[in-house]
Structures are given as structure tokens and as C-alpha cells.
Amino acid sequence: MRYAGAMWWTVGGWAVAAVGAAVVLWALFWDRARGRLRCRRCWYALDETPTGGDGVVTCPECGRGHGSRRKMLRTRRRWWRAAAGVLVVLAGLALVLTPAVRARGPMGVLPTWVLVEMVPLWEPSPRGTIQPRTSPGDQLINRLLTARVGPGGVREDTGVLLSPRQQRHLLRRIARGNALAPAGSERWAETYGAWFRGQRFRFGRGEDRHYAGGAEADEALIALLDEIELVRPPWQVRTREVWPRGVPVHIETISMYAGWTSLRTMEHVRWVAHGADRTEGTADFGRSFALPAIDGDRVRLELELSEYASAPWERVEGEEPLRTGEFELAWRVVDSIEQVITPVRSAELDALVAGGLVFNEEVWDIDARGAESILHEGVVFGVLFTYYDGNQPLGAMEGRWRAEGLIPGKSGGSWGNWVSYADGDGNLLDTLDAVRAGGRLRVKAEGKPELALEFFDADRCWVGEVWFDVPPVGDGAPGP
Ligand SMILES: [Zn+2]
Numbered sequence: 436m437r438y439a440g441a442m443w444w445t446v447g448g449w450a451v452a453a454v455g456a457a458v459v460l461w462a463l464f465w466d467r468a469r470g471r472l473r474c475r476r477c478w479y480a481l482d483e484t485p486t487g488g489d490g491v492v493t494c495p496e497c498g499r500g501h502g503s504r505r506k507m508l509r510t511r512r513r514w515w516r517a518a519a520g521v522l523v524v525l526a527g528l529a530l531v532l533t534p535a536v537r538a539r540g541p542m543g544v545l546p547t548w549v550l551v552e553m554v555p556l557w558e559p560s561p562r563g564t565i566q567p568r569t570s571p572g573d574q575l576i577n578r579l580l581t582a583r584v585g586p587g588g589v590r591e592d593t594g595v596l597l598s599p600r601q602q603r604h605l606l607r608r609i610a611r612g613n614a615l616a617p618a619g620s621e622r623w624a625e626t627y628g629a630w631f632r633g634q635r636f637r638f639g640r641g642e643d644r645h646y647a648g649g650a651e652a653d654e655a656l657i658a659l660l661d662e663i664e665l666v667r668p669p670w671q672v673r674t675r676e677v678w679p680r681g682v683p684v685h686i687e688t689i690s691m692y693a694g695w696t697s698l699r700t701m702e703h704v705r706w707v708a709h710g711a712d713r714t715e716g717t718a719d720f721g722r723s724f725a726l727p728a729i730d731g732d733r734v735r736l737e738l739e740l741s742e743y744a745s746a747p748w749e750r751v752e753g754e755e756p757l758r759t760g761e762f763e764l765a766w767r768v769v770d771s772i773e774q775v776i777t778p779v780r781s782a783e784l785d786a787l788v789a790g791g792l793v794f795n796e797e798v799w800d801i802d803a804r805g806a807e808s809i810l811h812e813g814v815v816f817g818v819l820f821t822y823y824d825g826n827q828p829l830g831a832m833e834g835r836w837r838a839e840g841l842i843p844g845k846s847g848g849s850w851g852n853w854v855s856y857a858d859g860d861g862n863l864l865d866t867l868d869a870v871r872a873g874g875r876l877r878v879k880a881e882g883k884p885e886l887a888l889e890f891f892d893a894d895r896c897w898v899g900e901v902w903f904d905v906p907p908v909g910d911g912a913p914g915p
Pocket residue numbers: 474475476477478479494495496497498499
């Protein structure tokens with residue numbers, strides 16, 4: 436959007452800047468000696484001052500000695516006035532930019548290469564919002580967005596549309612990061628990585644890669660996209676500080692959360708546990724993995740993790756890992772699970788589980804709305820769901836769930852594999868669908884502290900047992 440008077444801001448701004456520039460020139464270059472001899476400290480006239488016996492002219496005003504004529508012929512530079520002139524120049528440029536800043540925001544007037552370097556300094560905008568006027572990353576999105584709009588739809592206020600060359604520059608900076616956020620650092624993952632995760636769809640996938648806006652991919656673009664895929668997120672390996680004796684120990688690495696890469700990486704772990712009994716083993720895992728119960732009082736675990744670009748079942752023999760890291764974890768072992776996580780029983784929580792569960796095709800979820808006060812207390816849910824046709828158990832699934840806050844839809848959970856109790860090899864989900872359609876599907880939900888332990892920072896979990904009937908499909912249950 437242009438608005439009336441923009442031209443006057445431009446003309447006025449340049450005029451002010453010109454005045455400032457004149458002040459700078461005047462302050463620095465105007466007062467030349469022009470043959471006059473002057474003290475180079477206090478500018479007292481020294482034409483009449485006699486030369487001393489040592490050949491030095493000493494200023495009678497301030498005492499400064501001048502060993503040569505040249506030192507008395509200096510140009511007087513007025514630095515403070517020059518600085519004031521610079522400020523006036525900057526003020527003029529600010530006036531010139533005012534209409535553009537009003538129309539497009541501060542970020543809208545900056546060149547793309549500056550915006551790219553600024554990305555790590557800003558937190559990403561909240562999900563679902565885009566603030567191109569004030570966020571460098573969002574401004575870059577806007578410039579990519581606009582590139583997708585047809586000629587008639589190009590908005591005037593979006594500034595530069597990114598050419599293929601500029602897009603390559605952008606991707607190169609993302610692939611390599613900068614001093615604020617080197618590639619693979621945590622900051623990189625939070626800023627450049629998050630930015631690319633949101634925008635990668637504009638560049639296509641696999642064989643169908645292209646520039647944002649549709650231009651055909653060239654080798655340079657493909658190489659850059661590949662380079663970003665191979666940036667590995669920082670490895671953050673963690674577990675609980677205390678585990679109860681006799682239960683599997685869960686270990687989590689968030690490296691799998693890297694949404695900017697389409698690589699289906701799996702990791703391989705070799706481990707040695709030092710404690711009462713020394714134990715060793717290997718395991719494959721994705722985002723988290725469980726080691727068999729390790730008993731001892733204080734266990735120290737040495738882990739070697741390797742990450743491959745392929746899943747174990749696709750891996751060719753001798754394939755080198757993308758990276759290997761070594762980690763140490765330690766935890767205490769206590770005798771009872773209650774020393775680790777406090778079981779919480781309440782009618783309110785029972786009602787939440789029984790009444791709040793929503794059947795979404797084959798996924799169970801807990802609807803947190805209306806339960807804010809309970810969830811505030813940090814209660815987590817590790818639940819074993821057993822499915823019944825009347826009184827006959829059909830199968831079961833584990834669910835782990837917690838509220839990440841009080842905002843509906845921001846809940847987080849993970850779900851285990853289905854276990855079928857049937858003797859035959861019929862598909863459990865088909866059976867459940869059929870039983871549900873007949874209106875006979877019942878569920879027993881049991882709160883299991885050992886499942887809730889996988890939330891490493893949780894110290895309260897629901898225990899209880901509730902039964903409820905699942906309404907037939909389409910009977911009031913919202914979709915996912
Ligand atoms: Zn002097």
C-alpha cells in the first residue's frame with residue numbers, strides 16, 4: 436500500500452540527509468590551516484611564536500610542543516559536530532524509509548540477506564500466526580508466499596520477491612547457519628530448523644523438488660535441500676533421576692523431533708550399565724527406547740548412540756552411521772514405584788477419563804476441557820485400555836497422556852501397540868469396529884504408574900479403574 440504524501444517524505448528525507456552530510460563535510464574539512472601555523476591541540480595561532488633552542492615550537496597557551504612545521508599545519512576536525520551531522524543524515528534516511536516502514540513494517544524494508552542473518556535472534560511466532568512486519572523469519576515466509584501468487588495477485592507491499600538466486604542464498608544460510616546459530620546447534624534447530632520445517636513443502640520432496648513459486652529445480656537447489664536434510668539436531672539424551680527397582684528403564688532422545696528432515700533415521704544403541712550388576716546390551720530405537728530393568732542402587736550408564744539415514748530393516752550391510760555419540764546417564768534405584776511417582780485417586784479424575792475419552796476411529800484421546808484445575812496439578816496418565824465385547828476381552832492398548840498446558844488441543848500423548856487377545860489371526864481393529872457398530876464395545880481404563888513413569892518430569896499420576904461404553908460410530912464423537 437502506498438499512501439498520499441510518500442513522495443514528500445522521500446524528498447524531505449533526502450534534503451535533511453543532504454544537510455547532515457554538509458555538516459559532516461564542514462566539520463571535518465572546512466577549517467584547514469591555509470598557511471596559518473596553529474597549535475594542534477588548542478588551535479592557538481603560533482605564527483609569531485619563536486622556535487625554541489631544541490627546534491621545537493612550544494604553544495604558550497597549552498604547552499604542547501611542535502617539532503616540525505607540518506605539525507602546525509593540521510586541519511582542525513570538529514568530531515562532535517561531525518557526529519551530530521551523522522545523526523542528521525540518519526534522521527533523513529529514517530524519514531525516507533518512513534512510508535515503507537509504515538506500509539511494510541521494519542522487517543519489510545530490510546534486504547533478504549540481512550533478514551536471513553537475523554532469524555536466530557527472534558523466537559518463532561506462535562503457531563498459526565505470521566508477523567511479517569516484525570519477525571525476520573515471517574517476513575521471509577511472506578516473500579516466499581508472494582512468489583507463489585500469480586502476476587495479478589502480487590501484493591505491492593511485500594517487497595522483494597525471492598528470485599531463484601535469492602532462494603539459494605536463503606537455503607545456503609539455513610543449511611550452514613551463522614555464528615549465532617551454527618548448523619546442528621540447539622539454537623539452529625529452534626530457529627533455522629523450525630523455519631525450514633514450516634516452509635519445506637514449498638520446495639517439494641523427492642523427485643518433485645522445485646523452487647518456491649514453481650521454477651524447476653537445478654542441481655544447486657537439490658544439493659542445498661540435501662544439505663539441510665543432513666543437518667542433524669542436537670542430541671539430547673535423558674532419563675529419570677530415580678527409577679523403581681525391577682521396571683524397564685526408558686531413555687529418550689529428542690533428536691527425532693527434527694521435523695525439517697524427511698530422513699527416516701533410526702538410532703542404534705550400545706550400552707554398558709555400571710552398578711550392582713554390570714550389564715551390557717544393544718537395541719534399536721526411534722525417539723525413545725527401553726532397557727531391561729537394571730538393578731543396583733546407583734546406576735551409571737554408558738551409551739553409544741548411532742544414527743543412520745535408514746531404518747534398521749532397510750539398512751545395507753556396512754552402512755556408515757550419519758553420526759555416533761557417547762553419553763553418560765545416571766540414576767538412583769528405589770524399592771517402590773510410589774517413591775518415584777505419587778499415585779493420585781479422585782472421583783474427578785475418574786470422571787475425566789470415563790467421560791472425556793473421545794473415540795477417533797482407532798485413536799483414543801482424552802479431552803482436557805473442563806479439567807483445568809486437575810491438570811494444573813501436573814497429573815499425568817499412563818493408562819491400559821482393555822476393549823470388551825460385553826464381558827469378553829478383545830484386546831488392549833497402552834496410552835500415555837498429559838496436558839501440556841490448559842489450552843485444548845495442546846495435549847500430548849503417545850500410544851502403544853495393539854495387543855489382541857483373540858486366538859485367531861483376525862484383525863483386531865476390524866473386530867473392534869464391528870463390535871462398536873453393534874453398540875457393544877466397552878472399555879476398561881486402568882491407571883498404571885509404570886506407564887506414567889515415561890513422563891520423566893512428572894511426579895503425580897492417575898490410578899484408578901473406570902469402565903465405559905463406546906457410542907457407535909457417528910454418535911457424537913468428534914473427528915481428530
Ligand atoms: Zn596549544
